[in-house]
Amino acid sequence: MRAARSDLPLSLDDVSLIVGATTILDRVNLTIGPGAPTLILGPNGSGKTSLLRLCMGLASPSRGAVSWGGRTDGGPESRAILFQKPVMLRRSAAANVAYGLAQAGCPRGLRARRTEELLDRVGLLALALRPARRLSGGEQQRLALARALARQPEILLLDEPTASLDPAATRFVEEIVRAAAHSGTKIVMASHDLGQVRRLAGEVVFLVRGRVVEHASASDFLDRPSTPQAAAFVRGDLVL
Amino acid sequence: MSETVSAWQLIASGDATLFAIVRLSLAVSLTAVAIAMVVGLPLGAILALTRFPGRSAVVVILNGFMGLPPVVVGLTVYLLLSRSGPLGELGLLFTPTAMVIAQALLVLPIIAALTRQTVEDLWHEYREELTAMGVGPTGQVATLLWDSRFSLVTALLAGFGRAAAEVGTVMIVGGNIDGFTRTMTTAIALETSKGNLPLAMGLGLILIVLILLINATAWGVRAWSEQRAG
Numbered sequence: 001m002r003a004a005r006s007d008l009p010l011s012l013d014d015v016s017l018i019v020g021a022t023t024i025l026d027r028v029n030l031t032i033g034p035g036a037p038t039l040i041l042g043p044n045g046s047g048k049t050s051l052l053r054l055c056m057g058l059a060s061p062s063r064g065a066v067s068w069g070g071r072t073d074g075g076p077e078s079r080a081i082l083f084q085k086p087v088m089l090r091r092s093a094a095a096n097v098a099y100g101l102a103q104a105g106c107p108r109g110l111r112a113r114r115t116e117e118l119l120d121r122v123g124l125l126a127l128a129l130r131p132a133r134r135l136s137g138g139e140q141q142r143l144a145l146a147r148a149l150a151r152q153p154e155i156l157l158l159d160e161p162t163a164s165l166d167p168a169a170t171r172f173v174e175e176i177v178r179a180a181a182h183s184g185t186k187i188v189m190a191s192h193d194l195g196q197v198r199r200l201a202g203e204v205v206f207l208v209r210g211r212v213v214e215h216a217s218a219s220d221f222l223d224r225p226s227t228p229q230a231a232a233f234v235r236g237d238l239v240l
Numbered sequence: 241m242s243e244t245v246s247a248w249q250l251i252a253s254g255d256a257t258l259f260a261i262v263r264l265s266l267a268v269s270l271t272a273v274a275i276a277m278v279v280g281l282p283l284g285a286i287l288a289l290t291r292f293p294g295r296s297a298v299v300v301i302l303n304g305f306m307g308l309p310p311v312v313v314g315l316t317v318y319l320l321l322s323r324s325g326p327l328g329e330l331g332l333l334f335t336p337t338a339m340v341i342a343q344a345l346l347v348l349p350i351i352a353a354l355t356r357q358t359v360e361d362l363w364h365e366y367r368e369e370l371t372a373m374g375v376g377p378t379g380q381v382a383t384l385l386w387d388s389r390f391s392l393v394t395a396l397l398a399g400f401g402r403a404a405a406e407v408g409t410v411m412i413v414g415g416n417i418d419g420f421t422r423t424m425t426t427a428i429a430l431e432t433s434k435g436n437l438p439l440a441m442g443l444g445l446i447l448i449v450l451i452l453l454i455n456a457t458a459w460g461v462r463a464w465s466e467q468r469a470g
């Protein structure tokens with residue numbers, strides 16, 4: 001269940017992530033507060049996944065510090081992440097959601113009903129008893145979303161949740177994300193889809209080769225990009 | 241092959257001696273596997289999840305111990321339980337309990353090593369997801385054991401097959417006492433040397449059928465679980 005203390009603002013203070021000789025993130029300063037969804041934008045390999053892992057507390061920065069509501073030791077109680085390639089437990093779809101509920105401290109007696117609600121919300125109720133690993137890629141993505149929502153997170157990190165979805169399923173997932181945002185969940189979502197920025201974003205963090213090149217409101221980013229790289233990205237040109 | 245015919249007759253007639261031996265063998269091996277399971281599953285899982293100096297050596301030794309010679313295990317337990325040994329006062333030597341202890345030690349490395357391998361493979365896959373869900377160490381072990389339960393059944397059956405078929409440890413620590421510690425394998429050895437081939441062959445047939453049944457079960461569990469759990 002939601003921790004009493006808030007995990008917001010989520011703050012990265014001069015954060016670098018270096019693995020071997022590779023600098024994956026380079027002196028990132030970023031504060032993410034409550035409000036409309038934050039979209040992390042950037043080309044392949046720009047560091048979106050790495051940034052989200054740091055925000056979740058799954059990796060520690062090589063330099064600088066990540067803090068949640070001013071604390072640097074935050075456990076994952078009030079956060080949830082939907083990975084780019086979610087891992088399905090070797091159990092049924094319903095059991096995967098129930099597992100998330102149990103981990104979040106949902107009382108045993110409520111789990112069956114909540115599982116049903118969550119599966120219904122992502123459109124998978126009919127497949128509740130199917131082994132999760134037998135679901136299609138898009139279905140697995142939605143099941144993982146249900147499992148993340150089961151935690152009732154204060155911050156929901158999403159790593160390209162619609163990359164493998166068809167247009168209808170994309171709209172469907174965006175609708176779920178929008179609803180979660182409306183009910184007060186802070187959405188931080190990696191994407192490289194400009195349409196998605198128009199439809200969902202409150203603000204944009206634009207990454208290129210591990211650096212935050214632009215951090216602006218969605219409308220400013222789309223209409224008045226202040227860097228040539230962002231302008232090129234918005235025009236649909238290659239960003240190098 | 242008149243011996244084969246009389247062997248079948250012995251089985252068909254429900255020969256009391258023969259079935260008492262079968263019953264004791266099963267009781268000893270099943271108890272040994274149960275004990276090895278209770279220790280080996282958590283041990284293997286913990287070894288899979290922890291990192292400490294010398295861990296590689298422990299893993300290599302454990303894997304090596306899967307092939308421990310039964311006679312050496314028997315000898316070790318014999319020395320421990322013999323009247324002058326450190327546990328001699330318990331008076332366990334040449335009892336079914338001694339055989340259970342020896343077989344449990346023989347089977348433990350098999351179960352622990354196979355569990356370690358299975359759980360570690362699954363852990364690589366689950367690690368990030370479980371960490372992100374805030375699952376603690378106990379929960380991790382429980383989740384990984386549960387989600388690899390079908391592979392682990394195979395490990396248990398492998399352990400049982402090894403225990404049921406071995407002769408070295410039970411001969412040494414059990415003493416092959418008629419009606420008390422005589423198992424299928426020790427009886428076969430003895431009856432063969434005495435020339436009582438029908439009883440030896442009857443027991444041999446039962447033993448082979450048992451081993452086949454175990455392997456058929458292992459096969460079935462695997463096929464069924466691949467169907468069910470994906």
Ligand SMILES: Nc1ncnc2c1ncn2[C@@H]1O[C@H](COP(=O)(O)OP(=O)(O)OP(=O)(O)O)[C@@H](O)[C@H]1O
Nearest residue numbers: 019022024042043044045046047048049050051084
């Ligand atoms: N553990 C690692 N060791 C070395 N390099 C890594 C490691 N993890 C990531 N990288 C590198 O860091 C860079 C950023 O990776 P990351 O996965 O964060 O990018 P991304 O923006 O999520 O890309 P995509 O859009 O393809 O998902 C890539 O060049 C990647 O190869």
Ligand SMILES: [Mg+2]
Nearest residue numbers: 048049084159
């Ligand atoms: Mg990525």
